[in-house]
Amino acid sequence: MGNLNLVTILLIVANVLVSIKGFNDLSFFEKYKFNIGAINRGEKLRMLTSGFLHVNTQHLLFNMVTLFFFANGVIYRIGEVSFLVVYFASLITGSLLSYYFHKKDYHYSAVGASGAVMGIIYSAILFDPWMEINFFIPGFVFGIGYLLYSIYGMKKQIGNIGHDAHFGGAVGGYIITLLLAPRLLEQDLTMMLFMGLPIAVLFIMQKLGKI
Numbered sequence: 001m002g003n004l005n006l007v008t009i010l011l012i013v014a015n016v017l018v019s020i021k022g023f024n025d026l027s028f029f030e031k032y033k034f035n036i037g038a039i040n041r042g043e044k045l046r047m048l049t050s051g052f053l054h055v056n057t058q059h060l061l062f063n064m065v066t067l068f069f070f071a072n073g074v075i076y077r078i079g080e081v082s083f084l085v086v087y088f089a090s091l092i093t094g095s096l097l098s099y100y101f102h103k104k105d106y107h108y109s110a111v112g113a114s115g116a117v118m119g120i121i122y123s124a125i126l127f128d129p130w131m132e133i134n135f136f137i138p139g140f141v142f143g144i145g146y147l148l149y150s151i152y153g154m155k156k157q158i159g160n161i162g163h164d165a166h167f168g169g170a171v172g173g174y175i176i177t178l179l180l181a182p183r184l185l186e187q188d189l190t191m192m193l194f195m196g197l198p199i200a201v202l203f204i205m206q207k208l209g210k211i
């Protein structure tokens with residue numbers, strides 16, 4: 001994994017500080033969380049700020065540990081600035097997809113860096129599809145499987161989980177990574193297209209009114 005990069009440290013510190021503030025200040029949490037009603041009233045900044053708030057310490061720890069393990073693989077291949085582009089683009093695409101699917105549910109709220117982190121995970125997998133996750137699962141199998149599960153979770157509304165934000169984050173990670181590193185398409189076009197398969201599945205299901 002190598003040494004933890006300064007950019008990753010700063011992102012983790014920002015998430016920790018903002019989340020702790022939210023844990024201890026309900027008005028702060030309510031002001032900056034993702035909320036459809038507030039966004040419809042023009043508070044678009046919530047699509048960004050909500051990505052630095054978390055429900056509790058466990059939620060924060062899970063996202064930051066995951067970011068810790070996957071960030072360096074992306075930074076090493078495209079550099080710090082492009083890494084930040086992937087991170088924030090994934091955060092925003094996660095929020096946008098959540099908004100798209102919940103725009104009529106004025107009470108819908110969400111928080112967490114999961115969309116951004118999922119974008120980094122998907123980016124890391126694009127660079128190394130055969131990386132081992134949980135010691136034996138090939139990265140591309142995990143990535144595709146997770147997104148298919150997210151589609152199922154969106155359809156069945158499983159648990160108190162923002163499946164759409166996770167999926168949207170991965171879409172952001174997929175698209176931005178290929179734009180920043182088009183060499184991946186030349187190196188293994190079949191794998192890159194295969195990794196995009198769940199995006200096509202979601203698009204088709206949405207057009208057919210299945211989700």
